[in-house]
Amino acid sequence: MLCLHRRRRLAGAANDPQPKSKNMSRRTDALETPADLLGRRLQRFGLAMQSTRLHGVIPDEVSGDEHLELLRQVLTTLAEDPAVPPEFEAEAKRLLRVADNLPKAIGRCGTVYAAWASSHRRRRDEAGCYTCYWDQAPDGTPAFLEQGPQVPDLDLVREWAHARSDRVYVRPAWAPDTAFWAGAPTLRPNNIEPLRDASK
Amino acid sequence: MTSGCYDQYGVTSADYEQTGDWGWDGTTLGLAETYVEWTLNGAQNTAKPFEYHTSVPTKNVLFEGNLLYGGVGQLGTQVSGKIGTYAISSVPAWENVYWQPNGYKSYDSSKSCYSQLDGWTWSYGNYPGYWYVSVKSIVYCKSGSAYYFQGDNALPASPTKAGWSS
Numbered sequence: 001m002l003c004l005h006r007r008r009r010l011a012g013a014a015n016d017p018q019p020k021s022k023n024m025s026r027r028t029d030a031l032e033t034p035a036d037l038l039g040r041r042l043q044r045f046g047l048a049m050q051s052t053r054l055h056g057v058i059p060d061e062v063s064g065d066e067h068l069e070l071l072r073q074v075l076t077t078l079a080e081d082p083a084v085p086p087e088f089e090a091e092a093k094r095l096l097r098v099a100d101n102l103p104k105a106i107g108r109c110g111t112v113y114a115a116w117a118s119s120h121r122r123r124r125d126e127a128g129c130y131t132c133y134w135d136q137a138p139d140g141t142p143a144f145l146e147q148g149p150q151v152p153d154l155d156l157v158r159e160w161a162h163a164r165s166d167r168v169y170v171r172p173a174w175a176p177d178t179a180f181w182a183g184a185p186t187l188r189p190n191n192i193e194p195l196r197d198a199s200k
Numbered sequence: 201m202t203s204g205c206y207d208q209y210g211v212t213s214a215d216y217e218q219t220g221d222w223g224w225d226g227t228t229l230g231l232a233e234t235y236v237e238w239t240l241n242g243a244q245n246t247a248k249p250f251e252y253h254t255s256v257p258t259k260n261v262l263f264e265g266n267l268l269y270g271g272v273g274q275l276g277t278q279v280s281g282k283i284g285t286y287a288i289s290s291v292p293a294w295e296n297v298y299w300q301p302n303g304y305k306s307y308d309s310s311k312s313c314y315s316q317l318d319g320w321t322w323s324y325g326n327y328p329g330y331w332y333v334s335v336k337s338i339v340y341c342k343s344g345s346a347y348y349f350q351g352d353n354a355l356p357a358s359p360t361k362a363g364w365s366s
Contacts, residue, residue: 061281063307113242113346119249120209120237121217133244133307137345142243142309150302169242169345177210179346191344 025062025136025143030105031098032058035071038091042078045085050078065147072099102146103164109139112161114148114182115171128173130157134164158182170195202362206338208352212240214338220362222254222331229324230256236318238337242346245316245337248303250286253296258322260330261288261297265304265318269311272339272350275357276315279308291322313341315356329366335359 024033036058043051057070078084078092098105113135118128132148148160154172161168166184171177172195180195181188188194202220209215215237223229235251250263263286268276284306286299306316319334339354340347 059281063282064284064305066284066305111242111345113244115212115239115241117213117239117241117246117248120207120213120215121235121249131239131241131244131246133242135242135309137309144244144307147305171212171241177212189344 025145026106026109026140027102027136027143027145028062030102031071031095032062034091035075035095038078038088038095042084042088045088047083050081050084054078063144068099072096075099106145106164108163108165110134110136110145110165111138111167111169112148112165112183113169114157114161116173116176117150118173118176127152130154130173132157132161134161138167202333202360204335204360206352206355206359208338208349211348214238214349214352216335216337216360218333218335218360218362220333222362222364224327224364229327230254230258232320232322232331232333234320234333234335236335236337238316238349240340240347240349243309243342244305244307245314245340245347246303246305247316247318247337248299250299250303250318251296252291252298252320252322253294254291254322256293256324257290258324259290261291261320261322262286263288263299263304263318263320264334265299265306265316267306267308268315268317268336268356269308269313270315270339270356271313271341272354273357276317276336278317279306279311279314282306282308309342309347313339313350314347315339329364331362331364333360333362 039051039054053074057074059067075092075096114130114132117131129150129152134145136143168183169179170182181192182195204218206216218234221228232254236247239246265284267279267282270276284304291297316337321330321332323330336356336359338349340349
C-alpha cells in the first residue's frame with residue numbers, strides 16, 4: 001500500500017537549481033520535475049527552442065491534467081528530433097511512458113474521490129457523468145495526482161479507482177450528496193457507509 | 201444593469217445565472233447571459249457548464265477561472281498558480297458557448313475555506329476596451345476529507361462584478 005517514491009534523475013541533477021513545479025508530490029516527482037530538469041539540460045546543451053517548448057507546457061502548479069496532452073506532444077517531438085542527443089531522447093521516451101501510465105510510476109497510494117455530476121441546466125446533448133480524481137493524502141500532504149475519466153458508468157470509475165488506491169470515496173448518481181466507501185473494507189472510516197448497488 | 205441569482209443544490213452543487221444589458225456611453229449594445237455550475241468533489245471544484253451568450257456577435261471572448269481562499273464575507277485571497285483560461289475568437293449572436301471540453305477545475309486543500317472566482321470578458325465591434333462579468337462561488341469549507349458548500353447566503357464579499365474596462 002505504500003507509494004513508490006521514485007527519483008530517477010539524470011547524471012548531474014543534484015547540481016540543478018530548484019525545479020519549476022512548486023507543489024512537490026509523487027506525481028510531480030515522477031513527471032513534471034524530471035521534465036523540467038530535461039528542459040534545463042536541453043537549454044545547457046544549446047537546444048534553447050526545444051527547452052522553451054518543454055518549459056512552456058509545464059505548469060507552475062500541477063493541480064490538474066489540462067497540460068498533459070501538450071506535454072505528451074512536446075515529449076514526442078523531442079524523442080523524434082534528430083538534434084536531440086540520445087540520452088535526452090531516452091529521457092523524453094521514458095517520460096512519455098510515465099505520462100501514459102501514471103499509476104505505474106507513482107504506485108498505489110492516496111485516495112480517489114468520485115462524484116456524480118449532473119448539471120441542473122443540462123445541455124440537451126450532455127448526460128450526467130462521474131468526475132473523479134486521485135489525491136496523494138493521506139500518504140503524504142494532499143496533492144493532486146491524476147484526473148480520472150468522466151464517464152457515466154460507475155463500474156469504470158471503480159476500476160479506475162482501484163488501480164490507484166485502496167481508499168475510494170464515491171458520491172453515486174442515486175445519492176450525489178452522500179459519500180460512500182468503495183475502498184478496502186478494512187480502511188473504511190467509521191462514519192462512511194460502504195457503497196452498495198442502487199438497486200439493492 | 202445586471203441581475204443574477206445563486207442557487208445551491210444539496211451541499212456539493214451550486215450555480216449562478218446572470219443576465220444584463222451592456223453598452224457604451226449610455227447606449228445599450230447587447231444583452232449578455234452567463235451561467236456557471238459548480239460541483240465539489242473532495243478538494244476539487246469543477247465549473248461546468250461554464251456558459252456565455254449575448255444578443256449580438258462578440259469577439260475575443262475569454263473565460264477565466266481562479267481560486268480564492270477565505271470565508272463568508274471576506275474578499276478572498278488568490279491561491280497562486282490556479283488561474284485557467286479558455287478563449288474563443290468570435291461568438292455569433294445568441295449562440296451558447298462553453299468552456300470546452302470540461303470546464304474549469306480548481307484544486308487545493310491547504311486552507312479551510314475557498315471560493316472559486318469565474319469570469320467572462322468580451323469585446324464588440326470597433327468599440328475600445330472590453331466588457332466583463334465575474335462571479336465568486338458560494339464559499340465551500342472542509343469537513344472531514346472533503347469540502348462542502350455553506351449555503352446560498354454564504355457568499356464572499358463583492359461576490360459579483362460587471363462593467364467595462366479599457
